[in-house]
Amino acid sequence: MLRGMMMNEPLLVTSILRHAALYHADTEIVSRTTEGPIHRYTYAEAWVRAQKLANALAALGMQPGDRVGTLAWNGFRHLECYYGIGGSGMVCHTINPRLFPEQIAYIINHAEDRLLFTDLTFIPLLEGIAQELAGLKGIVVMTDSANMPRSSLPNLLCYEDLLAEQPDAFDWPLLDENTACGMCYTSGTTGNPKGVLYSHRSSILHAMAACMPDVFGLSASDVVLPVVPMFHVNAWGVPYAAPMAGAKLVFPGAKLDGASLYELFEAEKVTNSAGVPTVWLALLNWMDATGKRLTTMRRIAIGGSACPPVMIQRFKETGVEVLHAWGMTETSPLGLANTPKGKHRDLDADGTLALASKQGRPICGVQFRVVDADGRDVPRDGASFGRLLVRGPTVCSGYFGVADSPAHQAVPGWFETGDVVTMDADGYVQIVDRTKDVIKSGGEWISSIDLENIAVGHPAVQEAAAVAVPDEKWGERPVLVVVPKPGASLTRDDLLAVFQGKVAKWCIPDDVRFVEALPHTATGKLLKSRIREMVTGAPAA
CATH class of the missing domain: 2.30.38.10 (Luciferase; Domain 3)
Structure with a gap:
């Protein structure tokens, strides 16, 4: 076999930030901080600080392969952790703070994290589970000395003080590209969460695919704000993809309400964003209430759970393209992205919307x-x-x-x-x-997603979930659980009427239950097991 004569350079995440620092040195990274003010610096400055962090980790005795946890919002210090931890041969273990405290303790212990980086927000959470975290050697608070909290937590360190003591340059190790650099646990809706280890190689390949025109379509002229959190599945790869393309990065911190997001979108001239449907629903409702429009946004990626067609249509009416996407913690996460092919140019409005409502086609690789x-x-x-x-x-x-x-x-x-x-x-x-949510009625399968999409198309519906209830004759039948929009007038018959002609008669829900709110998982998906309990009164099996 004749081998190619190419340089054998391993694919390492360090190369991404180095590239951004060298060739997009003055491109901004903007963060809304936990402390309050907006922070600005450049890729060149982020590269230096990532090296300072790597030196600090070495000084603290961290070794290659050690898991280093993060419990933090989207911000510039969290970005430095991605590169400083992973690039120095350790594993950046991002932890979802929206999980139950006992799940967070389980994850930290199961991963055997030796060090934990946290935002100020999560100090009370950690104080509540501190006795269960015997394996931690220290907790680094991602702030400066002026904002260090008073806390009962042992071995508390200040992030900015750690970096201030370190040199600007770090001798990055030449790692095998299959070395683990990141780790994320599944949301654990059934059983304990499970840890997925991402390699340098997989992270680079995923970022390359994410940048492609038919996925996020990023370039050096873009401004990217990931609403999807960095504590879950690497913010869909944006912290790697944006520097790879040289795009400006904007981090929203903990403020994800419609008004706060809109303010950043407009002030920083954001062109691309990504997040789950629940966040975009809140933004759309806020814009409707205030009469505001997005003026620079080009494309919004929506995933995490199925995006209702009405949401795609609402964004289109404001001039924003929706990229419907699908993925899992186990797929890094992007697996499918929905953009039309040339053959679809002549589709009418209904056909275009029907195509856009699918999760998409496989990304390369x-x-x-x-x-x-x-x-x-x-x-x-x-x-x-x-x-x-x-x-x-x-x-x-x-x-x-x-x-x-x-x-x-x-x-x-x-x-x-x-x-x-x-x-x-x-x-x-x-x-x-x-597979666990499909409704099996009389030997036929009914899609809960189809029923939910039709329901939220009603102008008085804010959110809806379709779940199965036991039925003596048919085995299971669908029931809708609906959150009406504030002040809206909506009856059971009004809602069931919208299903006529859109699904077979036997698919139409048997009943509608109105509630003030629906439960969600830690990643923003409808928590169907809890909703079934609400309807049947029986705990999930």
């Missing part, structure tokens, strides 16, 4: 299969549904510290996502449901 109960591929006709399988260099092969890992490999070599989907001849995937 990731393979997808849809199989039936026996593991046989179903037709790619956009109608036949089955279980979604995925594999590729950005897909996990197992979970950290879990016996008999990899799990989810009922079909050898493929990761089973737990989604029921259809796929058409062009590769566009549409999620029918999660």
Whole structure:
């Protein structure tokens, strides 16, 4: 076999920030800080501070392979952790603060974190679980000495003081590109959360795919604000993709309400953003109430859970393109992104919206299969549904510290996502449901997502969930649980009428329950197990 004659340079995340510092040195990184003020600096300055952080970690006795946790919002110091920790051969373990405290303690202990970086916001949370965190050697508060809190936490260190003591340059190790650089735990809706280890190689390849025109489409002329948190799945890879492209980065900190996001979008001339539907619903409602419009936004990526077509339409009416996307913690996370092909130019408005409502087609490097109960591929006709399988260099092969890992490999070599989907001849995937949420009525499957999308299309509905309830005759029947918009007048019959002609009669929900709010997971998805309990009064099995 004849080998290529190319330089054998490993793919390391350090190269991303180095590139940004060298060739986009004066491009800004803007952060709304926990302390309050807006912080501004450049990629060149971030590169120096990431090296200072790497030196500080070495001075604290951290070793290659050590897990270093972060409990922090989207901000410039968190970005420095991504590169300073991962680039020096350790693992940057981002932790979701929206999980239950006992889950956070479990995750820190299971990962065997030796050091933890935290924003000021989470000091009370850590104080509540401190006795369970015996393995931690210290907690670094991501602030300056003037804002250091009084706390009962032991071994509390100041981030800015640590960096001030260190030299500006660090001798980055030449790592194997398969070395772990990041770690994120699943949200743990069933059982304990499970840890996914990202390698330098997978992170680089994922960032390259994210930058492509049919995914985030980033360039050096863009301004990117990731609403999706850096504490979950690397903010969908944006902290790697934006510096790779040389795009300006804007971090929103902890303020994710409609008014605060709009203020940053407009002040910093943001062109691209990404987040879950619940955040965008709040922004759209705020803009409707105030008469505001986004003036520089070009594209918003929406994922985490299915984006209702009405949301895509509402953004389109303001001149903003929605990129519907799909992914999981286990897929780094991007797996599908929805942009039209040339053949779709002549679609009418309804056809265009129907296409945009699908989760998308596979990004380069990731393979997808849809199989039936026996593991046989179903037709790619956009109608036949089955279980979604995925594999590729950005897909996990197992979970950290879990016996008999990899799990989810009922079909050898493929990761089973737990989604029921259809796929058409062009590769566009549409999620029918999660396997655990699909409603099985009289031997037929009813998509809860389809019912929810129709419901939220009603002008008086703010949010809706469709769940199964036991039925003696049919096995299960769908029931809608609905949050009306404030001040709206809405009846059961009003809502059920919108389903006529849009789904088969046997798919129409049997009943509607009105509630003030719906429960969500730590990552913003509808918590179907809790909603089923609300409807049936029985705990989830």
